Amino acid sequence: MLGNVALTMLTLLLLQGGLAAGWLIAARALDLSRRSARHWSASALIGAAALALLLMRGWAPDWAAVVLGNTLSVVALLGIRRGLLHFLRQPLRDKECAAVVGLTLAAQLGCALLPEPFAGPARVMAVCVAMAWVLMRCALQSYPALKREFGERRAFLLVSPQVAGVALFLLRGLIGLVPGGPALHALPADTPLNIASALLILLLTLLLHGHLALMVLMRLVRRLRHLSQRDALTGLYNRAEWNRQLEAQHRWLGRFNEPFGVLMIDIDHFKKINDTMGHAAGDAVLLTAAQVLLASARDVDVVGRLGGEEFGVLLPRTEQMAVRRAAERLRQLLCDAETTWRGKQIKLTVSIGAALCNDADESPAHVLERADHALYQAKNTGRNRTVVARLAS
Numbered sequence: 001m002l003g004n005v006a007l008t009m010l011t012l013l014l015l016q017g018g019l020a021a022g023w024l025i026a027a028r029a030l031d032l033s034r035r036s037a038r039h040w041s042a043s044a045l046i047g048a049a050a051l052a053l054l055l056m057r058g059w060a061p062d063w064a065a066v067v068l069g070n071t072l073s074v075v076a077l078l079g080i081r082r083g084l085l086h087f088l089r090q091p092l093r094d095k096e097c098a099a100v101v102g103l104t105l106a107a108q109l110g111c112a113l114l115p116e117p118f119a120g121p122a123r124v125m126a127v128c129v130a131m132a133w134v135l136m137r138c139a140l141q142s143y144p145a146l147k148r149e150f151g152e153r154r155a156f157l158l159v160s161p162q163v164a165g166v167a168l169f170l171l172r173g174l175i176g177l178v179p180g181g182p183a184l185h186a187l188p189a190d191t192p193l194n195i196a197s198a199l200l201i202l203l204l205t206l207l208l209h210g211h212l213a214l215m216v217l218m219r220l221v222r223r224l225r226h227l228s229q230r231d232a233l234t235g236l237y238n239r240a241e242w243n244r245q246l247e248a249q250h251r252w253l254g255r256f257n258e259p260f261g262v263l264m265i266d267i268d269h270f271k272k273i274n275d276t277m278g279h280a281a282g283d284a285v286l287l288t289a290a291q292v293l294l295a296s297a298r299d300v301d302v303v304g305r306l307g308g309e310e311f312g313v314l315l316p317r318t319e320q321m322a323v324r325r326a327a328e329r330l331r332q333l334l335c336d337a338e339t340t341w342r343g344k345q346i347k348l349t350v351s352i353g354a355a356l357c358n359d360a361d362e363s364p365a366h367v368l369e370r371a372d373h374a375l376y377q378a379k380n381t382g383r384n385r386t387v388v389a390r391l392a393s
Contacts, residue, residue, distance in 0.1 A: 003190035006055060008198040012205060013051040019209050020044035026213075030220060039083025040212060047076035047205070054187050066186055067108040070127040074104045077131055080208060081138040087215070088145040096137070104130040121176045121184035128173025135165040150218060158215050161207035168204060172197050231305040233283060234290035242304030242312050243364070249302075249314055250357065250364045259358035261315035261323035262367055264375040265293075265330065268349045268383040270309035281341040282309075285348065288339040296333050320356045320391070327354045327386040335384070349384035351375060362392045 020041045027037035053060070053069030078097050085092050107126035111119050139162040146155035175193070176184035182193045229241040237245065249260045267289060274282040286309065293303045293311060302314035315326055331352050339346040353375025357367040370389040378387040 003188065005190050005194045005198045006188040008195070008202055009051050009055055009188055012198070012202045013048050013055070015202070015205065016044040016048035016051065019205075020048070026216070030216065033087050036083040036087040039079050039086065040209070043076045043079030043083065044209070046072050046079060050076060057186070057188065063109075063112070066123060067105070067112070070108055070123060070186075071101065071105045073127065074130045074134060075101060077134045077138075080212070081134055081141075084138060084142050084212065088142055088149070090141055090145055093137075093141070100130060100134060117183075120186050124184045124186055125173040125176055128169040132166045132169040132173065135162045135169070138162050139166070146215070149222075150215075154218070158211050161204060161211050164207065165204050168197075168200050234286060234305050236290050236294070236311070237302065237304035239304065239306045239312075242302065242306060242314075245302045245304075245314060246364050246368070249316055250360070250367075252316070253357060254360035257360075258317050259319060259356055261318045261326065262355045262357065262371045263313040263315065263323070263327050263330065264306075264353040264368075264371045265289075265311040265313065265334075266351050266375055266379065267309040268351055268379075273346065277341060277344075277346070281339075281346065284341050285339050285346055288337050289334060289348065289350075292333050292337045293330065296330060318356070319358075320388070323354050323356050324386065324388050327352045327388070331384070331386055351378035351383045352386040353378055353389065354386060355389040356391060359392055366392065 023037045023041040023044065027034045027041075050069045050072035053065050053072065057065040057069075059065075078100065082092055082094075082097065104127065107130070108123055111122040111126060113119075114122055139159040142162075143155055143159050146158050149155075150158070172184075172193075175182065182191070185191050185194060187194055187198065229237060231238045246262070252258060253260060267285065270282065270285070273285055286305070289311065290303075290305065293313065297303050297313065298315075300316045302316075304312045306312045313326075313330070315323060318326070331350055334348050334350045337348055339348070353371045353373065355367055355371035355374060357364075370392065374387040374389040378385050381387070
């Protein structure tokens with residue numbers, strides 16, 4: 001009959017099998033980094049194999065059940081670490097991983113040379129220190145990248161299971177050094193310390209893989225949010241998001257009385273480019289215009305593609321003359337830009353309608369209407385020019 005520790009280890013073994021299958025399914029369903037998912041799936045399978053070997057202790061030779069089982073446990077954690085570093089595009093440190101595996105195996109074999117009752121506790125301490133080291137290095141290497149991508153608080157949340165694992169394995173490994181403390185026995189011996197350790201390792205496994213899944217979902221949500229806000233061709237804000245930024249700027253005006261400008265920019269004779277040279281050439285022109293606008297905009301400016309060949313630029317914290325200067329500067333930069341398409345140079349000209357909003361009582365829709373009317377004036381009076389709308393009365 002299986003004891004409490006063995007039953008917990010068997011539960012963990014089945015859990016590892018489920019996690020291995022889950023990561024492979026997730027890689028296909030969510031199109032996440034397949035290499036990372038394969039690492040995490042392989043890690044779960046290796047962890048299951050390690051547990052199976054440890055459960056065979058007493059029926060299989062010690063070199064297989066204990067030495068190999070403990071070493072595979074360390075390899076399983078290294079698989080989690082390597083997959084995480086790959087997911088975050090960090091150096092994989094394969095030489096360090098190989099050194100950890102080699103030292104763990106050597107320590108396990110060296111402990112077998114010790115007389116009993118020292119061999120068993122020494123093995124436990126050696127493997128616990130190795131696992132704590134792997135988790136500590138994983139946390140230290142992944143935290144900076146997680147912080148850059150998700151922010152400080154979320155990064156700390158995502159590495160917290162690794163930090164908890166370091167504390168767990170160090171506590172289990174070093175408790176045998178405490179005079180009068182509980183004796184260390186290798187799993188699956190049914191001792192109070194092993195029961196607590198097995199339950200905590202089960203919880204740690206759930207937390208590690210749960211936080212990996214959370215990290216994947218957070219990146220997926222960020223990607224979906226980016227796609228919902230951005231124009232697929234140029235990468236600029238799309239019309240819906242640009243309008244949200246306009247409304248936010250209008251609220252800022254009402255709160256802090258800081259005027260802002262709106263530029264509506266239209267590429268002249270764009271349909272002719274599409275009709276004579278093809279839509280691919282038109283796309284190249286749009287990309288050139290987007291790159292020029294982004295490169296010349298201030299950090300606080302908001303650039304968007306509003307549809308077709310029309311772009312919009314929000315100019316926070318500005319005034320009437322600055323709006324005209326900014327519009328003329330952008331018009332000239334776009335005129336100076338050239339697009340090369342199949343060996344041919346395509347010159348751009350643009351018409352710009354500009355409007356300043358300095359009255360919180362004027363609605364964002366009315367500001368756009370004034371800028372749009374100014375744009376049509378620019379196009380109807382010869383194109384390749386800027387028209388600034390009168391201030392709202």
